[in-house]
Amino acid sequence: MPRASLISCCTRLHAPTTRLSLFRRSHHNKLTPSSTRCFGHNDCRHQMEQLDLSANTVIDHPRALTDKLTLIRDAGPSKFQVIADFDGTLTRYRVNGVRGQSSHGILQQGNADYDAKREALYEHYHPLEFSPLIPLEEKTKLMEEWWSKTHDLLIEGGLTFDAIKQSVSSSAIAFRDGVVELFEFLEEKEIPVLIFSAGLADVIEEVLRQKLHRTFKNVKIVSNRMVFDDDGRLVSFKGKLIHVLNKNEHALDMAAPLHDQLGVDNGGEGEENAYVKQRTNVLLLGDHMGDLRMSDGLNYESRISIGFLNDNVEKSLESYRKAFDIVYLNDAPMWGALEIASQLFPTEAS
Numbered sequence: 254m255p256r257a258s259l260i261s262c263c264t265r266l267h268a269p270t271t272r273l274s275l276f277r278r279s280h281h282n283k284l285t286p287s288s289t290r291c292f293g294h295n296d297c298r299h300q301m302e303q304l305d306l307s308a309n310t311v312i313d314h315p316r317a318l319t320d321k322l323t324l325i326r327d328a329g330p331s332k333f334q335v336i337a338d339f340d341g342t343l344t345r346y347r348v349n350g351v352r353g354q355s356s357h358g359i360l361q362q363g364n365a366d367y368d369a370k371r372e373a374l375y376e377h378y379h380p381l382e383f384s385p386l387i388p389l390e391e392k393t394k395l396m397e398e399w400w401s402k403t404h405d406l407l408i409e410g411g412l413t414f415d416a417i418k419q420s421v422s423s424s425a426i427a428f429r430d431g432v433v434e435l436f437e438f439l440e441e442k443e444i445p446v447l448i449f450s451a452g453l454a455d456v457i458e459e460v461l462r463q464k465l466h467r468t469f470k471n472v473k474i475v476s477n478r479m480v481f482d483d484d485g486r487l488v489s490f491k492g493k494l495i496h497v498l499n500k501n502e503h504a505l506d507m508a509a510p511l512h513d514q515l516g517v518d519n520g521g522e523g524e525e526n527a528y529v530k531q532r533t534n535v536l537l538l539g540d541h542m543g544d545l546r547m548s549d550g551l552n553y554e555s556r557i558s559i560g561f562l563n564d565n566v567e568k569s570l571e572s573y574r575k576a577f578d579i580v581y582l583n584d585a586p587m588w589g590a591l592e593i594a595s596q597l598f599p600t601e602a603s
């Protein structure tokens with residue numbers, strides 16, 4: 254199905270609010286004039302998904318969202334970027350009915366003792382990460398401890414790049430439907446996507462390669478990056494440790510280009526950082542309240558935030574709906590973000 258038709262189908266079906274629908278209709282007309290053939294909802298493979306998406310969308314302040322859309326659209330694509338979390342945001346929370354894996358969680362280092370040691374760390378620290386009783390400062394120290402110990406185990410246990418490839422190929426990790434289409438759309442518009450993650454950059458890049466079957470020159474990973482020796486064995490980690498509670502503090506300064514792995518030369522890191530910092534309008538995608546801080550390093554003008562509330566909906570919805578402009582519930586697909594991007598910078602029908 255041509256992209257314009259796909260977007261128009263999804264656009265009509267996904268109508269969470271009246272005000273947003275009005276905005277959408279004017280752009281829908283622009284996107285697909287009556288002469289453009291729509292393949293029809295019976296043929297739209299995303300129809301049911303989109304109906305579900307409407308039911309799983311919460312927008313507390315549609316008017317404010319419409320205003321932001323107008324500001325960002327008027328400033329144009331050259332001022333715009335997308336900042337996304339990886340685990341549970343670009344990837345699904347559940348895969349085939351069970352909890353999907355994280356970029357840290359999939360790693361089997363080919364040494365059962367060390368895999369068990371890392372698992373034991375997870376069992377110990379993971380509940381602490383979500384404990385409401387631990388003050389932030391103390392929790393930050395605990396997270397540093399957890400990440401450091403995990404990285405040390407990966408080095409001591411002799412992780413190889415081949416083990417990463419094998420771990421990814423046998424993993425239960427899957428992207429949300431619509432991620433490829435979103436990246437493609439943004440690539441066509443030359444809009445950068447920064448993926449911020451407290452996971453492992455080398456693993457995430459391998460997941461992109463294996464699960465999306467293609468690479469995107471506009472997508473960059475800011476995460477913990479490994480250094481391998483000539484035999485492909487992990488010897489150290491580059492740069493500052495990025496854990497779940499500090500990933501946003503220095504993320505923009507660490508926005509390293511992917512050219513090492515993907516053959517894309519975007520110039521030096523300094524130029525790259527200046528480039529992303531000039532893009533002061535942001536679409537932020539996250540699944541954690543802390544992900545809202547991913548834009549902290551940027552003196553942004555307008556920001557639209559999308560929160561994926563994957564679990565504990567009843568308990569967390571109140572805070573998510575206040576914090577994010579749009580909340581998608583129940584492990585929703587990525588079509589809503591694609592719709593926002595296509596409303597902002599529509600592709601004219603030829």
Ligand SMILES: [Mg+2]
Binds near residue numbers: 340341342539540541
């Ligand atoms: Mg996440």
